[in-house]
Amino acid sequence: ETGVTQSPTHLIKTRGQQVTLRCSSQSGHNTVSWYQQALGQGPQFIFQYYREEENGRGNFPPRFSGLQFPNYSSELNVNALELDDSALYLCASSPGQDPPGEQYFGPGTRLTVT
Amino acid sequence: GENVEQHPSTLSVQEGDSAVIKCTYSDSASNYFPWYKQELGKGPQLIIDIRSNVGEKKDQRIAVTLNKTAKHFSLHITETQPEDSAVYFCAASWGLNNAGNMLTFGGGTRLMVKP
Numbered sequence: 001e002t003g004v005t006q007s008p009t010h011l012i013k014t015r016g017q018q019v020t021l022r023c024s025s026q027s028g029h030n031t032v033s034w035y036q037q038a039l040g041q042g043p044q045f046i047f048q049y050y051r052e053e054e055n056g057r058g059n060f061p062p063r064f065s066g067l068q069f070p071n072y073s074s075e076l077n078v079n080a081l082e083l084d085d086s087a088l089y090l091c092a093s094s095p096g097q098d099p100p101g102e103q104y105f106g107p108g109t110r111l112t113v114t
Numbered sequence: 115g116e117n118v119e120q121h122p123s124t125l126s127v128q129e130g131d132s133a134v135i136k137c138t139y140s141d142s143a144s145n146y147f148p149w150y151k152q153e154l155g156k157g158p159q160l161i162i163d164i165r166s167n168v169g170e171k172k173d174q175r176i177a178v179t180l181n182k183t184a185k186h187f188s189l190h191i192t193e194t195q196p197e198d199s200a201v202y203f204c205a206a207s208w209g210l211n212n213a214g215n216m217l218t219f220g221g222g223t224r225l226m227v228k229p
Binding site for chain 2: 004033035040041042043044045048056058059090094102103104105106107108
């Protein structure tokens with residue numbers, strides 16, 4: 001088990017609503033990455049936060065946004081939910097170092113959009 | 115951007131046999147290649163990784179090989195056990211900077227180990 005925790009475990013939202021997902025990183029890790037995993041597929045990189053700033057972004061629209069807090073925990077916000085946003089959302093923490101360290105994943109939040 | 119292809123999509127082996135999963139990547143700048151195991155209802159678990167300055171790495175029953183010229187890498191599991199049954203993902207990355215990697219994942223391999 002990694003020290004990465006995510007909340008909530010599951011949630012159901014209606015199309016057009018907004019959602020906030022939360023992640024607490026492993027102790028000593030200052031980098032958090034978010035991934036979207038559709039059913040039966042590999043995770044897809046959404047963005048990464050390092051020391052409270054966005055450090056890189058995948059091919060996701062601006063309605064996907066995030067924050068990182070001084071304790072290195074993080075939030076993923078999704079506005080104007082669409083049916084295709086239904087997926088497992090994973091966060092992964094890693095130590096900021098050179099070369100970049102390993103990423104450890106949390107259990108995920110299962111989002112269903114109806 | 116990076117593209118990672120993974121084969122096979124499903125693999126069934128008898129307990130005690132070996133299992134091999136192969137991945138190819140497209141971006142020659144990629145320099146970090148982790149493998150993850152994902153069990154039902156859980157997040158991916160890092161099982162082994164390799165960096166581009168190394169050709170092979172082994173950890174007990176698990177080994178990974180990397181051929182940078184051909185842009186492919188493989189996971190080898192020996193003496194498979196029923197608890198090895200899971201979905202395995204390969205990934206490739208180049209460091210965004212010293213903060214972290216942006217991982218591009220393959221499509222996954224469902225490994226079934228029959229007792």
